[in-house]
Amino acid sequence: MMNKNLKYGNLKKTTFAMMLLPLMTACGGSDSNDAPPPVSEIPEVELPDEIRNHFDLIVDTETAVDGTIEVYLGRWFPCMKGHEDMCSSDMPEDFEVPDAGFKNGEAFATASKYNMRTRDDSKYYMEVQLSDLRAWQEQAVRDDIFMPGNYSALDLMMYISSIRDDFEVKLGGFNEARQSYDFTVSFDADGDGTFDNAPATHYSHWGDYQDSDSWGVTLSHGGGDMLNDFNGYLETVYDRLDETLVRDGSQIRIQPVSEAYRDRVWQTHIDEVNFKASNGGKVILKEITLDMEDTDGYGDEFIKTIAQDVEVKAYNLRPDIYRPGVITSLDMVISANETAKEAGSAEFGFTFWPTLSTGSKLGSYVMNQISHPEVGPSNKLRAEGLDGWNYAAGMNEYTLDIIVTQGSWPTAQDFLDPEIAAEFELDRECSWLRESDGSITEIKAKECIDHWYGTFGGNKLHVAMDNMVRNHGMEYIYFSWVKKMFLVYNVSEVNSVNEARLMGDTYRFPAQVEKAEKIADISKAIAPLTEEHFGWNIADCQLCHSKDDIHKSKAVDTLERDEPYFCASCHGGNGAPEAHGETARCFWCHSEDKAMQNHGEASQWMAFSDVECSGFPQHMGPNAPSELFGPGSCADQVDKPNVVKQNWDGSKYNDLPAGRQQSFGNSDWYNTESFPDPYSCVTCHVTPKK
Template sequence: MMRKRYSLLPALLCFGLAGCGSDSSSTPEVPEPPVDKPKNEAWNYIETPYSESFNSPMVAGKFDVFFGESEEKVIQYINQGSALAQQGDMSYDLNGDGWINRWDSSEAGARVELGLQVSTLGSEIDRVLKTNPDGLGAGTARPDIFVEGHYSVFDLLRYFVATRSDLRFDNVIKPTDSEYKTHEFTLSWDQNGDGDFTNDGVHSNSDLWHFQLMASNGDNKDYFGGLTFHMYSRMDEYWLKTGDVVRFLPTSEAMKGRRTLAWKHEIDKKAKNGGKVFADALRLIVDDHPDASPGDSGIIATQIEVRPFNLRSDVFQPGVIIGMDYFLSAAADYDVDLGFSFWPTLSTGVPFNSFVLSKGPLGQGGGFGNWFGRLIQNPGSMLGDFSTNPNCMHMNDQGGPSAAIGGTGMWTLGKAECDRWFNQHNGSGGYMTNTDHYTAVNNYGVDFLFLGFQQIIGNELDADKQLQVFVDQDKLLRSDFGNYDINSCKGGKCSTAVLRTLIPATESNPVGNAPVLDSSHFGWKIADCTQCHNEQRDPNGHGGASWPINTADGFDVQQPHYCATCHGSNGATARHNQETRCSFCHNAKNDANQDYAAVMPNHGEASAQFLLQPDDNRSNHDTVSYYFGEPHYETGQHYVPRAPTALDGEIELFGPLWVPHNNAYSLSKSFPGTYSCMTCHQPK
């Protein structure tokens, strides 16, 4: 395919300085003029503001780690009940709400056998590994991948082997000696605690050990427990991020065969391409996009040569290729219309600190409906490895391609064994996981990139559309999400209001004789004008009348963005390209020193959080799922993603929880996002 390569930003401009003669014996020092540092080319495709620091924390926080295989009974219960429900048998619906889900499995006593659970702190991992306890390196065992202070999942395992008497490496092969270019090892776990490492079955002297992982859920209590994703990534290349939940376990021979098949395939691919890294094809999957037309999905680019952009030099060594580089290469060199945004610590408490796709060929994404990318290897029809009804007939008992697809041998272990390994997490795993694919290391090339769009849950807070809300005593309830109706307000029957983006006055477009504020205003750039202009300070300050309220749209409190319709935006800065769910990133859970998405000062409720009490938390009460605006939408498994659940699958209600005033369920009365934000913060 013909490709286009953009030139790098202009080189540094050099200035020559010449000293002037003087009778003085000393020459005054002439300061060097500031020299602009060239901006990484990747910023041409990033829609959030430029920064030289991502404030990415070194290994930090608490890590929950499990050892051994888990036995998943929760999803088994739900799927079995769902199958019966389709035949009219609702006997698994124990609470009688018409749905079979985690509320029912919990009541039935279905649990996950979690195995050994241990926890540690990132600071302790760093302290121990810096001593090089195993001879594999002081710090990370992959200094060719990670900069100092960052670690891999394999490094996490090294920490536990170094600090626990019931774990030991029996043998370790370093990447330079491995045909798969990774740390291969055999590990023993004295599971029965008798001091003998040789009598623990599959846990003894096994080369089948690998890892499962689930990224941090933050404040959410989404069910993961035993359902961490089976990973095909090399363990020593996978970046360990704050909040990751990891399980180490000996997998089946077939699963080991699948991941080593992929690794060998990658190495052979790079060799075949003369040491260059390629993605064979970029496949667009947009059937879920509201603007998709028949024929939009399909292959849109082929033979994409991938280069390192070195944007995440805070984590990875120069030259390391990560998932984001694949998509940046497609955008920069092959004219694929893509954009990225940086997500810091989210309003849900997730310490994400990474980039995500935010724009695709059909336009902008958002918080509830967004673009996603996947890097896919597909030797031996690997793409079909994981599903809710996995077909192991494309592999043999060792994980190689079966005779059914041109390989050798067939699967002889039966459906139960197939389901045991390849139907975990309701059919997700391998290369199709809900993890950070944009920081996944892949220095070899892939068969194809997936570029897709998914409407995840609920409706967007689109600033170019109107939203009807219910007006409660202290908040606005979203009429399109959260199972609210006209009777949901604490004071009785709700009144309704309409949220929409308003138009601020300007000098060239004033409203009557109202002055448009400029820098001479004593409250210039203070967004919350009610700090000074309010009913208590000067009840009749607005020309002898009460402060104006947007009663025409149904509101009963002062709203600064309504003031802007007459007095202008008061110096509000221009906005970036992300225009929905502003509080998702701009929230008080961010590090105060973080460059990205800082908490907005002087923005009233939008700058703060409130304490959501358990009785007011909808997740503690709703037992059904409400998706896409349809009141009784469920997945094929009748699975409710948002039920508050403990690690073992038991329902565990939320306690008091600090949340932003603008969230998925309710919005601020005085600063209702995203509409108030878009009113004052105009496009560039």
């Protein structure tokens, strides 16, 4: 049962700490050598075949028992005039900090590499260990949602409250209208030892707070060590904070918010509760929409409804995280497959992504395929490499709550200037903050920018569908086909065996491959190896054989190529396990916790300085500057500021330790010769036909 009667949230912190001491001792807290409480046993997932067949890969999922959550305290602003305290100390003394605004776009982009995450990392940045959370409290506040050992953003805030003297969270009662716990935050920003009941002169400035109910979180989607996307600090979270999962690798910012923002978030919760009530208590997904033009919800003529009125059931695909019966966005899409059988509508395919090659810890299921006439000639469109499916989910009222205009950080004056507002479509943003005639005040414009500027947030987060609780239903899930990311990330290796891409289907696959690689049909191998082969299941033939000492007495005097997948054309896959449908970027997942073994260079990490760009960056083509082809991967010399915050300087990348200044054997910029991705992969690892 949900512990709605928790009382400790209203106690003084000293009393709360005294209550926790015996619990921490018993559970392995800081004064004990005992282990933290164990995570509950994970029940098995039983899926009917008709559902399981929609998954290319189902794994025994397991939330990391240990791991780190990165926490930032306080609002974030880019390095710009008025916020010079957000500029790093390594910024050149003669560097002119730009004003915000679209007219300063180039200068602003240059300044972005000097952004600081907090005003003072020694005070406002911390790393929280999951083991410490479990030692503090075995069960999340929402024990009706989370399995023991899993925690929400609100739990994280309460834990931080227990270890800091300048930050205090008081848990209130369970709000039936919002179906979420109320809470307040006090913060002693000036360090005088008291919580003052004197708010800052403006909500966006750092000041003292006492018992404020206007606090929230943003999520950084965390591209891992190799990427540091600019808007990652500003993914505004509308979800209930006691339902928002934090896990190993989470990056979360705890910050004060305006009353208007708070009210907007609360209203989304109320609308969801009322939506469920209007459906007789059933969890309903009103529709799934499809957008082949990726218009972010604008341009209604491109948005097509492909599934409707889906009654959702829980498939319990994440028993390691959630209690049985908890509904996630993934359950909604799986349930749509059941509706599709009767309505002849869309069907969807899924696979599991582990820790990625960038170091981003995903560990979740993703939707990788939609089958529907709207997707193109074959009625089936599968994600491939950096071309894939984006999604948003929520209530219609809040679809466009983020400012999707691309450019530098705007100013309130940009909103007030009719020409600039029209040119960059700022005149359509934050309608709920505007006057009845559509005008907006300077104060409200600044509030709109501070809370809602960023490509992601609200209904559109970098959160996997199986990590989003949706117990009240939703009006829509929106899928868009993203076909620009190969260009955005400046790759030179498209790594594809997609026939449509090879044949020049530029509408769906604008980044083309330069040549077609022949994939052998190893079912027709003339001399397939068997389990008697002493190197059975070993991928790299050259561990035992060299091309100089084989086939000497056979009809073949010399080998055309010595790549193992060429050997497979005659000798079969040598026991290689079946594949699971992917046709590009196998290195994306098979790098960290799903690393390949005995695959030569493809199994190895390589220093950036040892890797040269294997082709032309997509947006530059053959006219790319010659300096891109010197030592160091061209991945680290691209000119897109939203790809890398601090570019490779020829010796180091982003001040990373030496162990992370590496590229995998196969990447978007380099293909190893012996096991090129994915040509060698799909030769031996064949996807079975369903």
